[in-house]
Amino acid sequence: MVLVAVLLIMSILLNFSALAFPVSAKNLSLRDIERMVAEEIKRDNMIQYVIDLCSGTMGPEGERLWNPRTQGTPYGEASNAYILEKFEDWGLDEIEIFENPEATDWYYLKTWNVSIEGFTFYATWPCKWSAAGEFEGELVYVGEGTSDEDYEGKVVEGKIVLADGRARSVYKLAVEKYNATGILTDSPNLEGFYTTWARCDSIPFGSERPGIATSYMDGQSLKGLLDNDPVTVHIYIDAEVTHNTSKSVIGTIRGRTSSERYVLVVGHADADAGNMGADDNASGIAVLMEMARALMKLIREGKIPRPNFSIKFMPVGTEIFDTWAYIEAHEEELENIIAVINFDECGYGGWADMLYFEGNDIPAPFKSYGWFTTEVSLQPLMNMLNNIGKDYVGIYWDNYTTNPFLGGSDHEPYVEAGVPATIIWTDAWWAPEYIEQPNKWGGGEIFLDACPYYHSSGDTPENTVLQEPWNMEWSARSGAIAVLRLALFRAHILSDFPVNLEEQVEIVPEFPTWTSMLLILIVLTIAVAVYKQRPLKTPSQ
Numbered sequence: 001m002v003l004v005a006v007l008l009i010m011s012i013l014l015n016f017s018a019l020a021f022p023v024s025a026k027n028l029s030l031r032d033i034e035r036m037v038a039e040e041i042k043r044d045n046m047i048q049y050v051i052d053l054c055s056g057t058m059g060p061e062g063e064r065l066w067n068p069r070t071q072g073t074p075y076g077e078a079s080n081a082y083i084l085e086k087f088e089d090w091g092l093d094e095i096e097i098f099e100n101p102e103a104t105d106w107y108y109l110k111t112w113n114v115s116i117e118g119f120t121f122y123a124t125w126p127c128k129w130s131a132a133g134e135f136e137g138e139l140v141y142v143g144e145g146t147s148d149e150d151y152e153g154k155v156v157e158g159k160i161v162l163a164d165g166r167a168r169s170v171y172k173l174a175v176e177k178y179n180a181t182g183i184l185t186d187s188p189n190l191e192g193f194y195t196t197w198a199r200c201d202s203i204p205f206g207s208e209r210p211g212i213a214t215s216y217m218d219g220q221s222l223k224g225l226l227d228n229d230p231v232t233v234h235i236y237i238d239a240e241v242t243h244n245t246s247k248s249v250i251g252t253i254r255g256r257t258s259s260e261r262y263v264l265v266v267g268h269a270d271a272d273a274g275n276m277g278a279d280d281n282a283s284g285i286a287v288l289m290e291m292a293r294a295l296m297k298l299i300r301e302g303k304i305p306r307p308n309f310s311i312k313f314m315p316v317g318t319e320i321f322d323t324w325a326y327i328e329a330h331e332e333e334l335e336n337i338i339a340v341i342n343f344d345e346c347g348y349g350g351w352a353d354m355l356y357f358e359g360n361d362i363p364a365p366f367k368s369y370g371w372f373t374t375e376v377s378l379q380p381l382m383n384m385l386n387n388i389g390k391d392y393v394g395i396y397w398d399n400y401t402t403n404p405f406l407g408g409s410d411h412e413p414y415v416e417a418g419v420p421a422t423i424i425w426t427d428a429w430w431a432p433e434y435i436e437q438p439n440k441w442g443g444g445e446i447f448l449d450a451c452p453y454y455h456s457s458g459d460t461p462e463n464t465v466l467q468e469p470w471n472m473e474w475s476a477r478s479g480a481i482a483v484l485r486l487a488l489f490r491a492h493i494l495s496d497f498p499v500n501l502e503e504q505v506e507i508v509p510e511f512p513t514w515t516s517m518l519l520i521l522i523v524l525t526i527a528v529a530v531y532k533q534r535p536l537k538t539p540s541q
């Protein structure tokens with residue numbers, strides 16, 4: 001027994017000595033730490049997450065199936081389960097589910113088929129809220145289809161209307177006013193856009209008939225066909241409307257000294273258009289996931305310091321909707337959020353190769369968007385990101401810029417609520433544009449890249465992230481460095497620009513370390529062995 005006691009005391013002392021006298025504690029420069037983080041971020045991992053997140057059971061009959069990750073349906077459950085399992089595998093310190101308390105309606109689309117005898121579509125897409133069932137009708141072209149004049153002199157009742165306008169406006173006139181059986185639209189009907197892929201759209205909730213979107217080329221061919229003989233369209237849709245809540249998985253890396261304060265990393269986990277959403281936004285979720293994996297791994301291995309503040313990773317179940325719910329549920333403690341970094345569309349860029357950090361015009365000279373005011377200044381955050389861009393350009397990314405606030409994603413509610421928030425992205429919406437760059441940030445005009453497959457049947461891994469996988473790498477590396485700088489020493493970041501990359505940062509070993517765990521195990525095994533041998537001696541006395 002004495003031996004057991006001695007061994008146990010020894011093991012405890014050895015372990016606490018590791019804590020009290022960190023023999024293995026080391027100092028590393030900030031540069032070394034950030035390089036280690038950047039290099040732990042793996043492109044192939046992110047490609048795999050995108051492919052996994054996109055794989056599922058939805059799609060047109062006879063074609064490749066996918067998962068639109070819609071909350072309130074089995075698609076959302078599958079995508080949450082995938083993310084949760086990864087967070088568990090990577091040993092995140094805490095994992096929780098945030099449930100939006102408000103239940104709502106969801107479109108649970110399963111499969112469809114749109115056919116015309118002797119004609120092959122490039123792409124068809126049932127608009128959100130299209131009724132389930134079988135529909136058939138003669139096709140009639142009405143031009144834009146969004147004003148009464150488009151219908152003058154045409155009989156559309158009992159027919160399927162072909163139009164160039166947005167689905168919702170066309171549906172309201174064609175079906176609700178003129179009693180058509182359904183609509184087919186090739187909106188935006190612009191040469192060079194949505195060429196052989198259909199733009200996802202929606203018709204009013206509770207629609208009793210179908211709305212189908214198709215590609216530019218299909219639209220052109222169909223109008224040609226109509227010049228000759230009558231064309232009959234058959235539509236089949238299997239879908240239902242569910243009423244349910246939306247859920248978000250949240251994984252946390254706990255801070256060392258002030259764990260109640262945290263940097264929040266977000267990105268919408270749903271494909272909000274109901275499509276495959278490889279770029280929008282499986283790419284952003286892949287970036288968020290790889291950041292969580294890499295940072296947690298390096299912290300657990302004691303290779304980088306555990307930051308003072310916590311880092312929370314929240315793939316938002318339903319874009320903006322669940323972000324507002326999270327803000328409302330945490331209203332009393334919003335000041336605990338150091339900053340929010342959002343990732344949305346980080347997997348492609350149709351016209352440029354650029355890494356964007358957003359919000360350089362907030363607060364002033366902030367243009368008024370009418371719906372939006374904020375008291376928060378994003379200048380410190382923009383300075384930090386711009387410095388990170390500068391520190392590693394040519395090493396981890398080729399090009400970077402800050403850009404004025406565009407909004408329209410999960411960072412917007414935070415800015416509105418007064419929490420510093422930005423988005424890191426590589427493409428936005430469907431057509432590129434130039435906008436004014438604030439004078440403070442160089443002036444002139446800035447080019448905003450876009451994704452030609454935005455909200456369409458063409459947003460597949462093959463068309464986007466597999467074409468330009470470096471976009472996710474640029475986003476994840478800059479994002480991970482930003483998150484680490486903020487969580488390591490926020491006060492330092494906000495008061496002193498730029499940071500000194502040669503500054504030494506102490507790494508306190510994690511307790512219990514793997515070595516100490518092994519030591520305890522060995523000592524316990526010896527103790528048990530010694531204890532077991534003891535009764536054998538008794539009979540000989």
Ligand SMILES: [Zn+2]
Pocket residue numbers: 268272280281344345409
């Ligand atoms: Zn998006």
